[in-house]
Amino acid sequence: xxxxxxxxxxxxxxxxxxxxxxAEEYIIQILERIDKVNPKVNAVICxxxxxxxxxxRLVDRKIREDEKIGPLAGIxxxxxxxxxxxxxxxxxxxxxxxEYVPPYDATVVRRxxxxxxxxxxxxxxxxxxxxxxxxxxxxxxxSNPWNTDYVAGGSSGGSAASVAASECSVSxxxxxxxxxxxxxxxxxxxxxxxxxxxxxxxxxxxxxxxLEQIGPIGKTVSDVVMIMKxxxxxxxxxxxxxxxxxxxxxxxxSNEKMRIGLVRELTEGAEPEISxxxxxxxxxxxxxxxxxxxxxxxxxxxxxxSYYTIxxxxxxxxxxxxxNIRYGFNFTPDGYEWNAYFAKVRSNFxxxxxxxxxxxxYVLSSAYYGKYYLKAQKIRTMLKQELRxxxxxxxxxxxxxxxxxxxxxxEKIDDPIKMFMIDIDTVIANLAGVPAITVPAxxxxxxxxxxxxxxxxxxxxxxxxxxxxxxxNTNINRSPEL
Amino acid sequence: xxxxxxxxxxxxxIKIGLEIHCQLTGLQSKLFCSCFCNYHGxxxxxxxxxxxxxxxxxxxxxxxxxxxxxxxxxLALDCKIPDNITFYRKNYFYPDxxxxxxxxxxxxxxxxxxxVGGSLKYGEKTSRIRRIQLEEDPGRLxxxxxxxxxxxxxxxxDYNRAGISLVEIVTEPDFTDPKDVRVFLNKIxxxxxxxxxxxxxxxxxxRCDANISIQGGKRVEIKNVGxxxxxxxxxxxxxxxxxxxxxHDIKVLAETRDWDDARxxxxxxxxxxxxxxxxxxxxxxxxxxxLGEEYVSSIRKKMPELPYERKNRFIAYYELSDHISQVLIDxxxxxxxxxxxxxxxxxxxxxxxxxxxxxxxxxxxDITEAKIDSSSIPNQSSSLFAGLKIDPNQIxxxxxxxxxxTINRNTAKIILTQIIKTxxxxxxxxxxxxxxxxxxxxIISEAVESVFKAEKSAIRDAKNNPNVANFxxxxxxxxxxxxxxxxxxxxxxxxxxxxxx
Ligand SMILES: [Zn+2]
Numbered sequence: 001x002x003x004x005x006x007x008x009x010x011x012x013x014x015x016x017x018x019x020x021x022x023a024e025e026y027i028i029q030i031l032e033r034i035d036k037v038n039p040k041v042n043a044v045i046c047x048x049x050x051x052x053x054x055x056x057r058l059v060d061r062k063i064r065e066d067e068k069i070g071p072l073a074g075i076x077x078x079x080x081x082x083x084x085x086x087x088x089x090x091x092x093x094x095x096x097x098x099e100y101v102p103p104y105d106a107t108v109v110r111r112x113x114x115x116x117x118x119x120x121x122x123x124x125x126x127x128x129x130x131x132x133x134x135x136x137x138x139x140x141x142x143s144n145p146w147n148t149d150y151v152a153g154g155s156s157g158g159s160a161a162s163v164a165a166s167e168c169s170v171s172x173x174x175x176x177x178x179x180x181x182x183x184x185x186x187x188x189x190x191x192x193x194x195x196x197x198x199x200x201x202x203x204x205x206x207x208x209x210x211l212e213q214i215g216p217i218g219k220t221v222s223d224v225v226m227i228m229k230x231x232x233x234x235x236x237x238x239x240x241x242x243x244x245x246x247x248x249x250x251x252x253x254s255n256e257k258m259r260i261g262l263v264r265e266l267t268e269g270a271e272p273e274i275s276x277x278x279x280x281x282x283x284x285x286x287x288x289x290x291x292x293x294x295x296x297x298x299x300x301x302x303x304x305x306s307y308y309t310i311x312x313x314x315x316x317x318x319x320x321x322x323x324n325i326r327y328g329f330n331f332t333p334d335g336y337e338w339n340a341y342f343a344k345v346r347s348n349f350x351x352x353x354x355x356x357x358x359x360x361x362y363v364l365s366s367a368y369y370g371k372y373y374l375k376a377q378k379i380r381t382m383l384k385q386e387l388r389x390x391x392x393x394x395x396x397x398x399x400x401x402x403x404x405x406x407x408x409x410x411e412k413i414d415d416p417i418k419m420f421m422i423d424i425d426t427v428i429a430n431l432a433g434v435p436a437i438t439v440p441a442x443x444x445x446x447x448x449x450x451x452x453x454x455x456x457x458x459x460x461x462x463x464x465x466x467x468x469x470x471x472x473n474t475n476i477n478r479s480p481e482l
Numbered sequence: 483x484x485x486x487x488x489x490x491x492x493x494x495x496i497k498i499g500l501e502i503h504c505q506l507t508g509l510q511s512k513l514f515c516s517c518f519c520n521y522h523g524x525x526x527x528x529x530x531x532x533x534x535x536x537x538x539x540x541x542x543x544x545x546x547x548x549x550x551x552x553x554x555x556x557l558a559l560d561c562k563i564p565d566n567i568t569f570y571r572k573n574y575f576y577p578d579x580x581x582x583x584x585x586x587x588x589x590x591x592x593x594x595x596x597x598v599g600g601s602l603k604y605g606e607k608t609s610r611i612r613r614i615q616l617e618e619d620p621g622r623l624x625x626x627x628x629x630x631x632x633x634x635x636x637x638x639x640d641y642n643r644a645g646i647s648l649v650e651i652v653t654e655p656d657f658t659d660p661k662d663v664r665v666f667l668n669k670i671x672x673x674x675x676x677x678x679x680x681x682x683x684x685x686x687x688x689r690c691d692a693n694i695s696i697q698g699g700k701r702v703e704i705k706n707v708g709x710x711x712x713x714x715x716x717x718x719x720x721x722x723x724x725x726x727x728x729x730h731d732i733k734v735l736a737e738t739r740d741w742d743d744a745r746x747x748x749x750x751x752x753x754x755x756x757x758x759x760x761x762x763x764x765x766x767x768x769x770x771x772x773l774g775e776e777y778v779s780s781i782r783k784k785m786p787e788l789p790y791e792r793k794n795r796f797i798a799y800y801e802l803s804d805h806i807s808q809v810l811i812d813x814x815x816x817x818x819x820x821x822x823x824x825x826x827x828x829x830x831x832x833x834x835x836x837x838x839x840x841x842x843x844x845x846x847x848d849i850t851e852a853k854i855d856s857s858s859i860p861n862q863s864s865s866l867f868a869g870l871k872i873d874p875n876q877i878x879x880x881x882x883x884x885x886x887x888t889i890n891r892n893t894a895k896i897i898l899t900q901i902i903k904t905x906x907x908x909x910x911x912x913x914x915x916x917x918x919x920x921x922x923x924x925i926i927s928e929a930v931e932s933v934f935k936a937e938k939s940a941i942r943d944a945k946n947n948p949n950v951a952n953f954x955x956x957x958x959x960x961x962x963x964x965x966x967x968x969x970x971x972x973x974x975x976x977x978x979x980x981x982x983x
Contacts, residue, residue, distance in 0.1 A: 083539075084539045090538075090539075092538075097538070102532075102537065102538070102539065103532060103537070104537075106539060201539075201767075202539065202541050203539040203540075205538040205539045209766035236543075237541060238541050239541070239542075239543060239767070239768060239769055240541075240766075240767060240768075240769055313763060314763075314766060316761075317571050317573050317761070317763070320581065320582035320583055321536050321538070321580065321581045323575070325577060325639070326537075326580065327537070327538075338577050338637070339575075342575055364573070364761035364762075364763055365759050365761060366759050366761070369761075373763060
């Protein structure tokens, strides 16, 4: 039988529906593939073999008996391990939650199941999604499938690497400051950070609530769109989801003459090989009848500082609840006064998480609140306004997804500032709440480069049009040899 | 040095401020999830869900009705309502807080809570309301020994209360006398009862912290006061303590003290004294709630009658006196009782008098408190009439019997003493016993005759002593067990005395 695990989600779905192969045959191949390549990649940290096979047989039965089946029937999907799955451990790659089994499904997980997707397992990440390389995981780092000496990016390193390594057809990640786009770019796959308020966060274990969204990663733009149709839209369990966008129905309208702005500061700030690729992407769009211009953004320089101030402030409060009283890991409180117990159990956080809790606590303290947190929020507002006025003139903005190529393990882990700096291109979309997608744009020294496309709030359609236009006029490899 | 009498609170510069917490018991569910609002009588941790337990990934879902209730309280206390409100996280570690932060509101940086800058008149005085805010209640710690005992070897946590809606009312330090505080708290109680937002009789539904300073001293916080009634006692104790310190030139320092309900003293709180930095910041998971003029006026329209409005109606419609009306509306249960009785029999003045001057003598003010403090009956709301078997039907019938002259007031009083114990209707008591008034002149004459025979020496004094007639009346009443009509009897006695001449 052919290599079913290599197929795109759309191809899998078509094959299963038409009876070309069964969901069970496909899932067996996926499980074999995980067994074969995961020791090299370390993208999947928990495999739900029985659950996946059971669901595959159910899908097959439904098809055999001509029952109604969901639009994602049979597709193997991996879930970042900070998204709750009922009855399946959800650890955030932290020792703090090493024994935690959620009693409920995240809204996105429930919707995937309802649409007959098959949850294959949970995917690696930086502890509590804090990091840009998936090196800060209690399960060990995820390797880049293109070169296993290199990082996969982060924090959704497992989500991007598992798709690139064909351990699942699509995956869910979460993006707080680039956590979907960075690894998708590093692994040469497509990753979307939706508009803030388009996808329910119910069941996403928060790092920074006001910035993050759950989003899909896939081999193709249409795979990403397919998942969005299932997960997006109003949810009774999340009041920050905009009710007006209940059922997105994305249809492609090509040949629409797009107005495109290339963000000069971000493009010029990237490594030469990368900026060269972005400029040639602009040339490609121009040749496809789009109207392209270079534009300048004033607040880019302040974006990183603003982002990290807000993210760490929220994180310091979000992570307060991990005191091991109601859930967590095995550690008896016997003989401890509660303050001492809290202190003891909270030392179980990893170093990067501790660093962010400490900084976040500092910027929220009453003496510094005005100096840091409020100022960061002001910058955020100004950045939003700047983007709003840009999007009056341009349908989309393009820039690199990452300013650098994937790097080797350990290269930046000892220098937090260096690590923070690589988020410069991605944090803008999170601060402004706008959607952004990364699509493979080529390679330099056999390491992937990603093109980032941003659009105005809830204009995912424009993103998809541009991304598909680019994808269909380029031919970039998404399947590394492993 | 000026010596002062015990209990003299006219010390210069007494400043008292209050922080009142009221649970919004009128709601169906908690503030941010669908767990029950009424957790009484449920198994410990039997009223919890992933949201109120703060499980990772859950999001608060704001109960819009709670916002309405808090808005009503704010309007009743004359507060300004901002155009929009947000929730803030108050960060601190405590085992009863599932998320280790509390969702509350905040007043700074131009942001305000749901109510701000209000006032409430009580008697001739007014206290300013600084702010009113909507927030969530934490869980409850249960210590091994049952009380707040830090030597317990273990502590249990019950999250049934976690996430219950609270309205916090913060006053300016405008009170100078603990007695005023009691009057003010009674007034607040009546208002929230009338609004239907808080059943103050439900255990733990109202709590009050106080802060107090005297001239030259620092502000002392008093916490852990179990009921409104105890606040006055705690304040009196604290004033006496601070005065004594100041007389001995000991500085009163800023501190938090707990009210010891059993010993009736305040004592230094074991809580850490260091200034807490709560690191307030806006809750990103609850979008800003728009209120605005239209919203406020729609709430105003929905608002039930407030106590002062009800009082005015009682005076105008039922023609009751200011005093009687005030007594009735000061306790919603009493006012409701009155109106139910009046619906059965429309004799408002008679009924109001019976309630205020007679029935109230049998209600025990302390009974409410006693029940609140008792953990043995946690699920019972204690009524003002707790222990009495009285309802408006009985009082209405009593008024009917009086109006028809079937019984006199003294008889009615006797009947009342019985029916509050048995729950019978007055007519049942009448039928069963011989309490009917004797109006038959022949029967009364017989009684008068026998008294005259027994009291020969008194009758001899009758010419010189005008009180003899009344003395004889008393004897006749005693003989007839109070049933003889006094008017007829006195006439008969006087006629008979005159005839002796
Ligand atoms: Zn709940």
